[in-house]
Amino acid sequence: MIEQRVVDRLRSTFELYGFAPLETRSVEPLDTLLSKGETSKEVYLLHRLQGSADATGEDQLGLHFDLTVPFARFVVENAGKLQFPFRRYQIQKVWRGERPQEGRYREFLQADIDVVNRDSLPFHYDTEMPLVIGDALSGLPIPPVRILVNNRKVCEGFYRGLGLADTDQVLRTVDKLDKIGPAKVAGLLVETAGATEAQAAACLELAAISADDGSFVEAVRKLGVTDPLLDEGLGELVRVVQAAREHAPGLVVADLKIARGLDYYTGTVYETQLLGYERFGSICSGGRYDNLASSGKERFPGVGISIGVSRMLGLLFGRQALTVSRSVPTAVLVALPHEDQRVACDRIAGALRRRGIPTEVAPAAAKFGKQIQYADRRGIPYVWFPGEPDTVKDIRSGEQVEADAAGWAPPVADLHPAVGAGEPR
Amino acid sequence: MIEQRVVDRLRSTFELYGFAPLETRSVEPLDTLLSKGETSKEVYLLHRLQGSADATGEDQLGLHFDLTVPFARFVVENAGKLQFPFRRYQIQKVWRGERPQEGRYREFLQADIDVVNRDSLPFHYDTEMPLVIGDALSGLPIPPVRILVNNRKVCEGFYRGLGLADTDQVLRTVDKLDKIGPAKVAGLLVETAGATEAQAAACLELAAISADDGSFVEAVRKLGVTDPLLDEGLGELVRVVQAAREHAPGLVVADLKIARGLDYYTGTVYETQLLGYERFGSICSGGRYDNLASSGKERFPGVGISIGVSRMLGLLFGRQALTVSRSVPTAVLVALPHEDQRVACDRIAGALRRRGIPTEVAPAAAKFGKQIQYADRRGIPYVWFPGEPDTVKDIRSGEQVEADAAGWAPPVADLHPAVGAGEPR
Numbered sequence: 001m002i003e004q005r006v007v008d009r010l011r012s013t014f015e016l017y018g019f020a021p022l023e024t025r026s027v028e029p030l031d032t033l034l035s036k037g038e039t040s041k042e043v044y045l046l047h048r049l050q051g052s053a054d055a056t057g058e059d060q061l062g063l064h065f066d067l068t069v070p071f072a073r074f075v076v077e078n079a080g081k082l083q084f085p086f087r088r089y090q091i092q093k094v095w096r097g098e099r100p101q102e103g104r105y106r107e108f109l110q111a112d113i114d115v116v117n118r119d120s121l122p123f124h125y126d127t128e129m130p131l132v133i134g135d136a137l138s139g140l141p142i143p144p145v146r147i148l149v150n151n152r153k154v155c156e157g158f159y160r161g162l163g164l165a166d167t168d169q170v171l172r173t174v175d176k177l178d179k180i181g182p183a184k185v186a187g188l189l190v191e192t193a194g195a196t197e198a199q200a201a202a203c204l205e206l207a208a209i210s211a212d213d214g215s216f217v218e219a220v221r222k223l224g225v226t227d228p229l230l231d232e233g234l235g236e237l238v239r240v241v242q243a244a245r246e247h248a249p250g251l252v253v254a255d256l257k258i259a260r261g262l263d264y265y266t267g268t269v270y271e272t273q274l275l276g277y278e279r280f281g282s283i284c285s286g287g288r289y290d291n292l293a294s295s296g297k298e299r300f301p302g303v304g305i306s307i308g309v310s311r312m313l314g315l316l317f318g319r320q321a322l323t324v325s326r327s328v329p330t331a332v333l334v335a336l337p338h339e340d341q342r343v344a345c346d347r348i349a350g351a352l353r354r355r356g357i358p359t360e361v362a363p364a365a366a367k368f369g370k371q372i373q374y375a376d377r378r379g380i381p382y383v384w385f386p387g388e389p390d391t392v393k394d395i396r397s398g399e400q401v402e403a404d405a406a407g408w409a410p411p412v413a414d415l416h417p418a419v420g421a422g423e424p425r
Numbered sequence: 426m427i428e429q430r431v432v433d434r435l436r437s438t439f440e441l442y443g444f445a446p447l448e449t450r451s452v453e454p455l456d457t458l459l460s461k462g463e464t465s466k467e468v469y470l471l472h473r474l475q476g477s478a479d480a481t482g483e484d485q486l487g488l489h490f491d492l493t494v495p496f497a498r499f500v501v502e503n504a505g506k507l508q509f510p511f512r513r514y515q516i517q518k519v520w521r522g523e524r525p526q527e528g529r530y531r532e533f534l535q536a537d538i539d540v541v542n543r544d545s546l547p548f549h550y551d552t553e554m555p556l557v558i559g560d561a562l563s564g565l566p567i568p569p570v571r572i573l574v575n576n577r578k579v580c581e582g583f584y585r586g587l588g589l590a591d592t593d594q595v596l597r598t599v600d601k602l603d604k605i606g607p608a609k610v611a612g613l614l615v616e617t618a619g620a621t622e623a624q625a626a627a628c629l630e631l632a633a634i635s636a637d638d639g640s641f642v643e644a645v646r647k648l649g650v651t652d653p654l655l656d657e658g659l660g661e662l663v664r665v666v667q668a669a670r671e672h673a674p675g676l677v678v679a680d681l682k683i684a685r686g687l688d689y690y691t692g693t694v695y696e697t698q699l700l701g702y703e704r705f706g707s708i709c710s711g712g713r714y715d716n717l718a719s720s721g722k723e724r725f726p727g728v729g730i731s732i733g734v735s736r737m738l739g740l741l742f743g744r745q746a747l748t749v750s751r752s753v754p755t756a757v758l759v760a761l762p763h764e765d766q767r768v769a770c771d772r773i774a775g776a777l778r779r780r781g782i783p784t785e786v787a788p789a790a791a792k793f794g795k796q797i798q799y800a801d802r803r804g805i806p807y808v809w810f811p812g813e814p815d816t817v818k819d820i821r822s823g824e825q826v827e828a829d830a831a832g833w834a835p836p837v838a839d840l841h842p843a844v845g846a847g848e849p850r
Contacts, residue, residue, distance in 0.1 A: 004446055016778040018755035018785035021429055025532055026451075026518060030474075043474040048522045049455075049467075049487065062474065083752070083802050085788050093451060093518075097473045107450055122789060124767060135778075246768060247775065327508070330443035342549060343671060350672065353441040353560075360443035363510050364547060377508050 001329075002322050003109070003313055005419045006140055007091055010111045010307065013136035014089035017128075019113050022088040024070040026095075030060040032073050036264050036292065042096040063095040067112045068264075068286075068304060072293035075116050075300050084300075085117040085125070091309070102318055103280045103311045112286075114304030116293060121301040123236060126268040126288055127243035129305045133272070133284055134244075134251040136307075141421040142316060145284070147251055148210075148271045149240050150258035152287075153233025154220070158206050161227030162199050169193040174207050175259035178281075182207075207257035213245060214238045216254045233267070240268060266290040270305050274312060283312040325418040326379025329358045331410050332392070333375040334384045336362040345386060351405035352384075357415065359384075381414050426749050428534070428738055430844045431565055432516055435536045435732065438561035439514035442553075444538050447513040449495040451520075455485040457498050461689050461717065467521040488520040492537045493689075493729060497718035500541050500725050509725075510542040510550070516734070527743055528705045528736045537711075539729030541718060546726040548661060551693040551713055552668035554730045558697070558709055559669075559676040561732075566846040567741060570709070572676055573635075573696045574665050575683035577712075578658025579645070583631050586652030587624050594618040599632050600684035603706075607632075632682035638670060639663045641679045658692070665693060691715040695730050699737060708737040750843040751804025754783045756835050757817070758800040759809045761787040770811060776830035777809075782840065784809075806839050 011021075033043055043062040064070045067090045075086065091111040100106055113132055115125045130147040137145050155174070159167040173188045180188075182204050189200035202223055209219045217234050237254055244252035260269045265287035272284035286305030293300035316322045332352055334345045345361045352359040360380075362371045368385075375383050375395055384392045384403070392408060393400040409415075436446070458468055468487040489495045492515045500511065516536040525531055538557055540550045555572040562570050580599070584592040598613045605613075607629050614625040627648055634644045642659050662679055669677030685694045690712035697709035711730030718725035741747045757777055759770045770786045777784040785805070787796045793810075797820055800808050809828070810816045817833060818825040834840075 001446055003448075015754035016781070016783050018753055018783055020753045021426055023428075026520075027532065044471045045474050046469045046471060046488070049470050063471070083799075087753070087785070095451075107452065117788075243768075247771065328443055328445045328512070329440035343668075346668075346672065356441070358441050358443055360512070363542075374508075 001324050001417055002317075002419050003309065006309065006313065007109075007111065009139050010136045010309070011089070011091065013132065013139065014111075014113055016135075017087075017113075017132050019087045019089040019132075022071070022074070022090045023092060024064070024067070024074050024090070026063055026093065027061045028064050028070055028073060030062050033062050033064065033069060036069055042098055044095050044097055065096045066094055067092060067110055067306065068114070068289070068292065071112070071114055071116075071304075072289075072300070072302075075293045075302075076295040076298075079118070079295065079298065079300070085115050085121065087113070087115045089113045103308075103315045105310055105314065108308065108310035111307040111309050112304055114302050116300045116302035118298065118300060121288075121290075121303065123239060124243075125303050126236065127240045129268075129286065129303055130240065130244055130252050130270060131247050133305055133307065134248045137284075141322065141419060142312070143275045143277065143321075145251075146253055146273045146275060147244075147284070148253050148255035148258050148273065148282075149237065150254065150256055150269050151233040151237040151240075151267055152259075152265055152269060153229045153267055154237060154256060155206070155233075155259065157227040157230025157233055158220070158223075158225050159203065161225040161230055162202055164193060164195055164199055164203075166193050170195070170203060171259050172261065174203055174257065175261050177207055177257050209256040210253060212241070212250070212253045214241060216241075216256065220256070236267060260285060260287055263287070264289045264292045268303065272307075274315065277315050280311075280315050283308050283315075320422045323420050323422040325420075326381070328360075328378045328380065329417060330360045330378065330380045331357055331415055332359045332382045332384050333371065333380050334359060334361045334386070335368055335371045336365045337386060339365045341365075341386060348384060348386060348390070348405045352408075355409065357409060379417075382410055426754075426842055427742075427747050427844050428734065431734065431738065432534075432536065434564050435561045435734070436514070436516065438557065438564070439536075439538055441560075442512075442538075442557050444512045444514040444557075447496070447499070447515045448517060449489070449492070449499050449515070451488055451518070452486045453489050453495055453498060455487050458487050458489065458494060461494055467523055469520050469522055490521045491519055492517060492535055492731065493539070493714070493717065496537070496539055496541075496729075497714075497725070497727075500718045500727075501720040501723075504543070504720065504723065504725065510540050510546065512538070512540045514538045528733075528740045530735055530739065533733065533735035536732040536734050537729055539727050541725045541727035543723065543725060546713075546715075546728065548664060549668075550728050551661065552665050554693075554711065554728055555665065555669055555677050555695060556672050558730055558732065559673045562709075566747065566844060567737070568700045568702065568746075570676075571678055571698045571700060572669075572709070573678050573680035573683050573698065573707075574662065575679065575681055575694050576658040576662040576665075576692055577684075577690055577694060578654050578692055579662060579681060580631070580658075580684065582652040582655030582658055583645070583648075583650050584628065586650040586655055587627055589618060589620055589624055589628075591618050595620070595628060596684050597686065599628055599682065600686050602632055602682050634681040635678060637666070637675070637678045639666060641666075641681065645681070661692060685710060685712055688712070689714045689717045693728065697732075699740065702740050705736075705740050708733050708740075745847045748845050748847040750845075751806070753785075753803045753805065754842060755785045755803065755805045756782055756840055757784045757807045757809050758796065758805045759784060759786045759811070760793055760796045761790045762811060764790045766790075766811060773809060773811060773815070773830045777833075780834065782834060804842075807835055 046061045156167045159170045170193045186200040189195040241254050258271050267288035269287035271282035274283050284307045288303040290301040334349050349359040349361050389402045391400050392403040471486045581592045584595045595618045611625040614620040634641050666679050683696050692713035694712035696707035699708050709732045713728040715726040759774050774784040774786050808818050814827045817828040
C-alpha cells in the first residue's frame with residue numbers, strides 16, 4: 001500500500017508536467033539490450049521450457065535491465081507516429097542479475113521520465129528534469145533529497161585541456177572515488193590513464209568542487225585549465241543550477257565528481273541523495289544522451305532521469321521509516337448478527353461502497369467480540385451493527401453512534417489507510 | 426492511458442470491497458510453477474547471460490504464467506503473518522509461451538481477486554466474486570459482460586451418477602464443446618472415456634442446460650441422474666445465481682458446460698463473456714480451489730477470479746471500441762513569446778500545476794501558429810498566452826478569455842483525457 005501511494009504520487013506529478021504514460025514489453029532482443037555496453041553481464045535471458053534447441057544471437061530474448069534502452073528502441077521504431085518533442089514517463093519492473101543487498105534487488109521498480117526530440121533537443125529540458133523529480137518526491141513522507149548534477153563536457157573538456165588523451169578511462173577511474181578514495185584513484189590515473197601525478201591531482205581537485213550556486217565556475221577557472229568543451233559544459237551546468245535556485249531552492253547542487261560510469265550520457269548527469277541514506281548511493285539518476293537512439297541518418301537526443309522506487313523504499317522499509325495505518329483498505333466492517341441476515345448486511349455494505357467507503361461484511365456470524373477482533377487485527381477503524389436503528393462504532397475510541405448507511409461517512413482521514421513517516425531506527 | 430484508467434477503476438473497486446493490494450515477484454522456482462499441472466509447456470525459464478552452467482531442477486527459475494500459483498505459494502510461505510480470511514487483489518504482468526493471436530499475448534496483464542482461509546472457506550465468498558467483478562467492469566466504457574457459472578461438483582456428481590468412472594476425462598472432453606462441437610465430443614466420450622452412446626448423450630444434455638435463475642435445477646433433475654455430489658453442487662450453484670439476482674440482476678447465468686479444463690478448481694467455476702466478443706472466449710475466469718495451497722497438515726482453500734485485462738483491451742482496441750480524447754495528460758500549453766521569458770512562463774505553469782492542472786511550456790519560442798499546432802497535434806485543449814493581462818484560448822472553439830494563473834481552471838471534463846467508447850468497427 002505504501003509503494004502504491006508513492007507510485008500514485010509520482011504518476012500524478014509526472015502527468016502535471018505533461019509526461020504521457022508509456023509501457024514497453026519486459027522482454028527485448030538481446031542485441032538491443034547489449035547495444036549500449038556495460039550492463040551485459042547482468043542480463044537474464046529467456047528460453048521456453050519445452051522450446052526448440054537454444055536460440056542464439058539475434059533470436060535471443062532477455063528481460064530489460066533499465067527503461068532507457070527499451071525507450072530508445074521504442075522511439076526509433078515508432079518515430080513516424082510520435083509527436084516530437086516526446087515526453088513520456090514509464091513505471092515498470094526491471095531485472096538485473098546482481099548480488100542482492102540492502103536497496104539492491106534482482107527485480108525492482110523504476111520510475112523514469114524522459115524527453116526526446118528529433119535532431120536536437122533544447123537544453124532547457126536538462127534544467128526541467130530535476131525540478132520534476134523534486135516536486136514528485138517532495139509530496140511524500142520521506143526524507144528530503146539532494147540532486148547532484150554534473151556535466152560530462154566539464155570533465156572531458158577539463159581532462160583534455162589538461163592534456164589527458166584517454167578521457168573515458170579518466171572518467172571511469174574518477175567514478176570510483178566514493179568506493180576506493182582519492183589516493184587509490186590518483187594511483188590508478190597514473191597507472192592506467194597515462195596521467196602524471198600533477199594531472200592526477202588536478203583531476204581530484206576538479207572532483208572535489210561542489211556548490212549550490214554558480215560559484216563552482218570560478219573554482220574550476222582557478223585550476224587554470226582551458227578547453228572549449230569545458231566552457232560549454234560549465235555554461236550548461238550553470239543553467240541547471242540557476243533554474244533550480246529559481247524554482248526549488250536547496251534542491252540541486254553542482255557536484256563535479258558525479259560521472260555515472262560508462263553509461264550512455266553525453267552532457268548533464270544527475271544523481272540523487274536521500275538525506276540520511278547517502279552511503280547507499282543514488283536513489284535517482286540520469287542524464288542527457290545525444291546518441292542513444294538513432295536510425296540511419298536520424299538521431300533522437302534525449303534527457304531523462306530514473307527514480308529507483310524499490311531501492312528508495314527498500315532502504316526506508318529497512319529502517320521502519322514508513323508506516324501505514326492499517327493492513328487493508330477497509331474502513332468499515334459490517335457485523336453479521338446471524339447468517340440469515342447476510343443479504344441485509346450485504347445491502348448495507350453496498351450502500352456504503354456506492355458512496356466510496358471501503359466496506360467488508362464479517363466472514364461469519366461469530367460472537368460480536370470475535371467480529372470486532374477481526375476488525376481490530378487489520379486496523380479497520382469502524383464496525384457497523386445492523387439493528388433498529390443501525391449503529392456504528394469507532395473501535396479505537398469505543399464511541400458508538402446511530403447511523404444510516406445512506407448518509408453516514410467516516411472522517412476523510414479514516415477513509416483510506418494513512419501513509420506516514422515512521423520513527424526510523 | 427486507457428489501460429491505466431481501466432486498471433484504476435479495477436483497483437478502486439477491489440479496495441471498496443476490502444481487498445488489499447499484493448504483488449509477488451515475477452519469477453518463481455520451476456517446481457512451484459509446475460506443481461499444478463497443465464501449463465508447464467508454456468513457461469519461460471530464465472538464465473544469466475554470463476551465469477555458470479545451466480542450473481537444473483529445483484534451482485531453475487521461470488516467469489509466472491498466472492497470479493494464482495504465486496499467490497498460493499505466498500500464502501503458504503506467510504501463513505504465520507497473515508490474518509485469515511485473507512482478501513487480496515493483484516494486478517501484474519504474466520507470461521506464457523503461447524502462439525500470439527488476437528486477444529492472446531506472450532506478455533499480458535491480469536487483475537485477480539482471491540479470498541483464502543485456513544482449513545475451510547465459507548461458501549458465501551463464491552457468491553461474492555462475480556458481484557465484485559460485475560461492479561468493477563460496470564464502471565467502464567466497455568460492452569456489458571455476462572458471467573457464466575458452473576460447479577465441478579455438478580459435473581463430477583452427474584458423470585458418476587451416470588456410471589462413468591473417469592470423470593476427469595469426461596470433463597476434459599466436454600470442455601472442448603465450443604471448439605469441436607457436440608457430435609465430436611460425443612464420439613470422443615465413447616472412444617476415450619468409456620461412455621455408451623446414451624451416457625455421452627446425457628453428458629451433452631447436461632452441458633446444454635443454462636438459466637439465469639434456479640430453474641436449471643429442475644432441468645438437471647429431469648435427466649434422472651442422482652448422486653450426493655450432484656446435489657451438493659446444485660445447492661451451491663443455486664446460491665451463486667440467487668445472490669447475483671438479488672444484487673446484480675442480469676449479470677450471472679448458470680451454464681452447465683463451463684469446465685475450466687484441467688485447472689485446479691474443485692467447485693464453483695467462472696467464465697465471462699464480453700457481449701459482442703463471445704467468440705474470443707472468456708475475458709475473466711476463475712473458481713474455487715480447495716487444495717491449491719497446502720503445507721503439511723495445513724490447508725488454505727480459496728476462491729478467486731482473474732480479469733484478463735490485456736485480452737479484454739486487446740479485443741476492444743482491435744475494433745477501435747475505446748477512445749481517448751488526447752494523447753498527453755496536458756490540459757494547458759503555455760505559449761512562449763520569447764526564450765527570455767521562459768522563467769516567467771515556467772512560473773505560470775507552476776501556478777497552474779499547484780492547482781492540479783496538467784501544464785507544459787512550449788518547447789521553443791516559435792511563431793504562435795506553430796505553438797498552437799504543437800497543442801493541436803496532441804489534443805491539448807488550451808493554450809495560455811502570457812501578456813498584460815494573460816489570456817487563455819480554447820483552441821477547439823477559438824474562444825479566448827483573460828485569465829489569471831492563480832485562479833483560472835478548465836472545466837472539469839477537460840482536466841484529464843476523457844476515455845470513452847468508440848464506434849466499434
